[in-house]
Amino acid sequence: MSTKVDRRSFIKTSAAVGTAALAGRSALGESAPTVSTGTVRRGANDEIRMAILGIRAQGRNHIGYQSSGKNIRIVTLCDVDENLFADRVKLVPGGEPKTETDLRRVLDDKNVDCVVIAMPNHWHALATVWACQAGKDVYVEKPATYCISEGKKVIEAARKYDRVVQAGTHLRAQKARQDGIKLLREGILGDLYMARAFIYNSRDSIGRQEDCPVPAGVDYDRWLGPAPARPFNPNRFHYNWHWNWDYGNGEIGNNGPHMTDLVIQGLDKQDVLPVKIASQGGRYVWNDQGETANTQATTYQYEDGTLVALDIRNLPSNQEADATEAAIFYGAKGYMVISLTGGFQTVIDGKPGPKGTGGGAHRELAQNFQDVVRSRNKADLLAPIAYGHTGAALCHLGNIAYRLGRSVQFDPTSATFPDDAEANALLTRTYRKPYAMPEQV
Numbered sequence: 001m002s003t004k005v006d007r008r009s010f011i012k013t014s015a016a017v018g019t020a021a022l023a024g025r026s027a028l029g030e031s032a033p034t035v036s037t038g039t040v041r042r043g044a045n046d047e048i049r050m051a052i053l054g055i056r057a058q059g060r061n062h063i064g065y066q067s068s069g070k071n072i073r074i075v076t077l078c079d080v081d082e083n084l085f086a087d088r089v090k091l092v093p094g095g096e097p098k099t100e101t102d103l104r105r106v107l108d109d110k111n112v113d114c115v116v117i118a119m120p121n122h123w124h125a126l127a128t129v130w131a132c133q134a135g136k137d138v139y140v141e142k143p144a145t146y147c148i149s150e151g152k153k154v155i156e157a158a159r160k161y162d163r164v165v166q167a168g169t170h171l172r173a174q175k176a177r178q179d180g181i182k183l184l185r186e187g188i189l190g191d192l193y194m195a196r197a198f199i200y201n202s203r204d205s206i207g208r209q210e211d212c213p214v215p216a217g218v219d220y221d222r223w224l225g226p227a228p229a230r231p232f233n234p235n236r237f238h239y240n241w242h243w244n245w246d247y248g249n250g251e252i253g254n255n256g257p258h259m260t261d262l263v264i265q266g267l268d269k270q271d272v273l274p275v276k277i278a279s280q281g282g283r284y285v286w287n288d289q290g291e292t293a294n295t296q297a298t299t300y301q302y303e304d305g306t307l308v309a310l311d312i313r314n315l316p317s318n319q320e321a322d323a324t325e326a327a328i329f330y331g332a333k334g335y336m337v338i339s340l341t342g343g344f345q346t347v348i349d350g351k352p353g354p355k356g357t358g359g360g361a362h363r364e365l366a367q368n369f370q371d372v373v374r375s376r377n378k379a380d381l382l383a384p385i386a387y388g389h390t391g392a393a394l395c396h397l398g399n400i401a402y403r404l405g406r407s408v409q410f411d412p413t414s415a416t417f418p419d420d421a422e423a424n425a426l427l428t429r430t431y432r433k434p435y436a437m438p439e440q441v
Helices: 007-013 058-067 082-089 103-108 121-133 149-160 175-185 220-224 250-254 256-266 362-375 385-404 421-427
Strands: 048-053 072-078 098-100 114-117 137-140 165-167 192-200 276-282 295-301 307-313 325-331 334-339 344-348 351-356
Touching: 048 058, 048 103, 048 362, 058 072, 058 114, 058 362, 072 082, 072 103, 082 098, 098 103, 103 121, 114 121, 121 137, 121 149, 137 362, 137 385, 149 165, 149 385, 165 362, 165 385, 175 256, 175 334, 175 344, 175 351, 192 256, 250 256, 250 295, 250 307, 250 385, 256 307, 256 325, 256 334, 256 385, 276 385, 295 385, 307 385, 385 421
Parallel strands: 048 072, 048 114, 072 098, 114 137, 137 165, 192 307
Antiparallel strands: 192 325, 276 295, 295 307, 325 334, 334 344, 344 351
């Protein structure tokens, strides 16, 4: 029996786990975002007022991506590091925006229609839920969640509060990818039985640094948010948080979501998760403070037998199919390579087949989000949050198998590991109050 279920059933059941382990409803006090379900349709000439939550790296880029849209005004920049404000404010067109260090004040602001969440991974889902509760539409960077149990929460919040929630898998806006996926849907390869994806992204070691006082202008408690309290260390802060389990998900959770999102779209498995997962690797060569793998090979098998292989490397590596970041889809008649940046090519019956190019990425997905914020037609979203959850969940499943050092069996219907308490414990996290995920959104 296939595990593929309709989207409605998937949204109801996916990640339905771990609620007993979650902290109680968040006691946010007077600064808690006000719950709202208001929905406003806007015409092309109506202004959309936006806040950017997290402005150091990708959030800085979003100032440009989002403000390029018609009648978009960035009214607030929010970050726990006040040292960033002077530079980022200058990048905002149309007048100086407000600056805030507490996202809850932003969410309480009736002058804000929607938010872009470009905070560290451990904040993505909680900030999304709070924003939905406050009546804001949301563009949330990948991965949409920090752990699998958060997937159900963000989907429920988007539905309950009638919010537009776009996942930041921006390569869904790429024309070459869209054209390649269309051919896969039309059966150019025949029956698909496997996909292999890889990201070879060479990085440097982060080295070692001592714990030290919190830098001036940084609200470290708010940065930690739901994560455990620990002393400040530069190697657990700006960007290097990616390589620490308390806040990030390693390279498989950093750039991996681009590949898992491409795979689930190409295989038409956007609403289903695999049943067997194995992952091996390690932090090779480097002797540093990073906790996550810099080399990781993960395999997934679905109940219908479809196989997926995902390779992540942060050390110097070769290319495959003339690419360092791509997915290869295999079918009865041949294969297709879809590169993250270089278009697609096919081989059919041993001979070169259709190929294509065509750009589109961050700005195009931002425009799609803004168009749907105006129209309220969520079916037009290129990267809906339900699919953002699926792609992120594949990364999290790989990390669970990696951290346990063994293969795991997963039940997509219950979103649990049957008779495996050790694996189930990694489906969620313990939230540090008052930054707790609500039991009921």
